[in-house]
Amino acid sequence: DAKTTQPNSMESNEEEPVHLPCNHSTISGTDYIHWYRQLPSQGPEYVIHGLTSNVNNRMASLAIAEDRKSSTLILHRATLRDAAVYYCILRALHPTGSARQLTFGSGTQLTVLP
Amino acid sequence: EAQVTQNPRYLITVTGKKLTVTCSQNMNHEYMSWYRQDPGLGLRQIYYSMNVEVTDKGDVPEGYKVSRKEKRNFPLILESPSPNQTSLYFCASSFTGRAGAQETQYFGPGTRLLVL
Numbered sequence: 157d158a159k160t161t162q163p164n165s166m167e168s169n170e171e172e173p174v175h176l177p178c179n180h181s182t183i184s185g186t187d188y189i190h191w192y193r194q195l196p197s198q199g200p201e202y203v204i205h206g207l208t209s210n211v212n213n214r215m216a217s218l219a220i221a222e223d224r225k226s227s228t229l230i231l232h233r234a235t236l237r238d239a240a241v242y243y244c245i246l247r248a249l250h251p252t253g254s255a256r257q258l259t260f261g262s263g264t265q266l267t268v269l270p
Numbered sequence: 271e272a273q274v275t276q277n278p279r280y281l282i283t284v285t286g287k288k289l290t291v292t293c294s295q296n297m298n299h300e301y302m303s304w305y306r307q308d309p310g311l312g313l314r315q316i317y318y319s320m321n322v323e324v325t326d327k328g329d330v331p332e333g334y335k336v337s338r339k340e341k342r343n344f345p346l347i348l349e350s351p352s353p354n355q356t357s358l359y360f361c362a363s364s365f366t367g368r369a370g371a372q373e374t375q376y377f378g379p380g381t382r383l384l385v386l
Contacts, residue, residue, distance in 0.1 A: 188372060199274075199360045199377030200313070247373075256301060256366075257315040257328060258375055 160244045165265040168234045176229040176264050178244030183224050186249035191218065191229050192258065193240040200243065200260070203229065239268045272297045274378035276361050282384045283351055291346045291381045293361030300366045302344035303375070306330065306357040313360065319344055320366065351385045358382050 161179040168174040180189065190205040204211055204218045206227070211218040217230040231238055243263040274295045283289055295302065303318040305328075315328030319338040333355055335347040344363075348355060361378040 190374075197380070199362075199380050200375075201377065202374040205372065205374070256320075256364075256373075257303060257305075257318065258313070258362075260313040262312060 160246060160261055162242070162244055162261065162264045164262065165267065167267045167269060168231075169269050170236060171233050174231040174234045174238070174266065174268075176231075176242050176244075176266065177226065178228070179226045180244070180246055181225045183246060184248075185224075187246045188249070189218065189220060189224075189227050190245045190247050190258075191216070192243045192245060192260075194243070194263070195237075195240045200258075203242070205247070234266075234268045236268050236270060239266055241265050272376070274361055274363055274376050276359075276378040276381050278381060279379065280382050282386065284386050285352055286350050289348050289351060289383075291348075291359060291361075291383070293344045293346065293378060294342050295344075295361075295363040295376065296342065297363065297365075297376065298341065299363035299376075300341070301373075301375075302338065302361065302363045303328070304334070304336065304344070304346050305360045305362065307360060307380075308357050316346070316359075351383075353385045356383060356385045 188207050191203040192200045193203050194200045204213050204216050206218045219228045241263040243260050277292045300321045304316040305313045307313045314330045316334050317328050317336040319325045322341050325336050359381045362375045364373045364375040
């Protein structure tokens, strides 16, 4: 399975943009890039996903490199509530059976400073 | 409100005393799954179910059982808990109709289990 690499931790000031990087140099042509986050004492929650084009939703933006070997999750104005572990996950186009599971790495611990 | 619920949220038990952690979702999802989360090991899948009466092992199934008699419920059963099953457990669910790569999974709030 293609793997992802993320920094262990990042810090941001409140109300400033945050760019969370993810490297996935062995990504296949049909793998989707998903981001989940886990707030303290909560279950993981979906943030955003994309294939090739940049994506925006109410929570964040996803910028995908042209060669797809890296991506960046962008929080436009970080709040204290955005402090969480952020996971970058690759999903095969048609996962079957156990491949439907989400393979969580160690993620990036985001600290937001007031 | 669309959600995945788990009960209990916290549980302390003793070795060998059978327990069940319940999981229920109200989104009519076909796929349901159990994960455990341990420091340094991340989240690992225990069992999953593609639909009613269809279950299969994940990466760490030893010591656990599951059942899927109804679409909304997916209980996790520890027949004889041991201290190495002390962990944080999450239930998750999703649709299976769309291309798998685009499915999003919804997670419950977690059950923290301590086995003495």
